[in-house]
Amino acid sequence: MNIREIAAKCSKCGYCTTCPTYRIEGWETVSPRGKIQLALKYVDGEIDVDQKIVKDIFKCSVCGLCQEVCPVELPLIDFWEELRRTLVQKGLAPLSVHRKLREITFRNYNPYSGDQERRGDWADFEIKPAKTLYFAGCTASFRLQNLAKSTASVLEKLGIDFTIAGKNEYCCGSPFLRTGQKDIVERLFEKNYAYWQKMGIERIITSCPGCYRTISLDYPKIAEEKGYEFDIEVVHTVSILDKMGEFEKIDLKATYHDPCHLGRHMGMYEEPRNVIKRLGINFVEMERNREQALCCGAGGGLRSQFPEISFEIGRQRVLEAMETGAEYLITCCPFCEYHLSKSAEKLGNRIKVVDLVEIAEKLISP
Ligand code: SF4
Ligand code: SF4
Missing domain, CATH: 3.40.50.1860 (Rossmann fold)
Structure with missing residues (x-):
């Protein structure tokens, strides 16, 4: 992975300004486009990177949404990880x-x-x-x-x-x-x-x-x-679960949150939906789903280092789930479940966050 080579291909189109942290912070230096330009100037020796820039680079959950929408198909997940590794090697990080x-x-x-x-x-x-x-x-x-x-x-x-x-x-x-x-x-x-x-x-x-x-x-x-x-x-x-035969059925209304590491990082979108449907669940999609899903806000070190941004993203995701009218927000990731549960708690627990396994377990006959 060559930071310069990737960054130089960015057309600055701005499609990646759908980035959830940029949407909250609003500064160009937090947008993927802005960070890519800073990285390019940094590796070309045109600027020194100070702690403010380093922090902005880490205001990212490595959710991969920017990679998904980028028309030039830049491999941005690997790019962010490589950029962070470089900052660690130069002694500018970890935060x-x-x-x-x-x-x-x-x-x-x-x-x-x-x-x-x-x-x-x-x-x-x-x-x-x-x-x-x-x-x-x-x-x-x-x-x-x-x-x-x-x-x-x-x-x-x-x-x-x-x-x-x-x-x-x-x-x-x-x-x-x-x-x-x-x-x-x-x-x-x-x-x-x-x-x-x-x-x-x-x-x-x-x-x-x-x-x-x-x-x-x-x-x-x-x-x-x-x-x-x-x-x-x-x-x-x-x-x-996806390879199993029949389950008993359950009568509840639920939506599904795609974990970034399962969806955009690993391409698994349909398996959880197949299982949800086979459980007889009244399933409703959130507006942003599959490749376009909003992340829960917890990944990439965002929750630990920048909890305000992380919980604002979590709040937005729970509100989006509540808009579907579902009683349950199902996911397939303990870290998403943990973070979204805490986010739902802050909104008065009006939707219950569960892992798909916890529902399926009750519906498999021994
Ligand atoms: S990976 Fe997600 S949080 Fe990070 S820059 Fe891309 S869209 Fe923003
Ligand atoms: S979407 Fe891709 S090409 Fe466009 S500004 Fe973002 S990184 Fe650059």
Whole structure:
């Protein structure tokens, strides 16, 4: 990825001003177009980058909407990540909160300060070795344990022979890859990879689209750089649900939020909708859906470093969901669920935010 080469192709058309953070901040330096021009001037040595510019560059959830709408088809997701890596290498980043999360994760192997020894405490079943690993991820392990339990229950009901890694499951590193901190990701990769090799893991099932993207797309690249084999199949739980036979039906009205890491990053739009329809749910789309969906506002380090912007995007997304008249806002991502639930709380909890697995689990006969 060559920052200069990509930035020089930008036609400055401004289609990418649909960017959710730009819509809130309103400054050209926060728009994708503006940031690309600053990056170009920076790599050409025409300007020095100060902390104000660095902060503006990080006012981005790496949602990928700009990439989706760009008529020149610039690979902007990779561009933002590479730009952030460059700023970290030059000592201009990470920003304060991202640095703190990095220190916590170096110590605890998760960004929530959770006790790593108790990471698998959510599991209320006997853990046996298996070739398929359910990788719950940090958010389901430390914040949304019910989601981890529901997922394990679904896998059990489907007769899938699976195991979990408990205290040997380490953050996949997604938040650090998105914020340019590759060194810690390499360390987390080494920890996870060594355990998977030792246990003979052949397939990984994830609840979290961030883990799904990172382990299926980024880990093979890191493995290649290190000269390791990476021969593990990675699937998101929604693919497991999508391949199932019939479910019992449920009578409720719901809409669906496309997680950026599942949708724009991985191209999975129809699988969750197929499952929702097969559950008999009265399904209504939000105005912005699939490739054009508004992000929840939490990703790319935005929630931790810029909570006001992040919660304003979350508020807008929940309001959009409420406009459909749905009782439920379904998603397929623990981090989206966590952030949208908090955003819905601020709006008086007039819509319930749930993960698709939590609904499906109740409708699968044992
Ligand atoms: S990835 Fe999303 S938040 Fe970041 S610049 Fe593009 S549209 Fe804006
Ligand atoms: S949409 Fe693409 S070409 Fe147009 S200003 Fe944005 S990045 Fe540049």
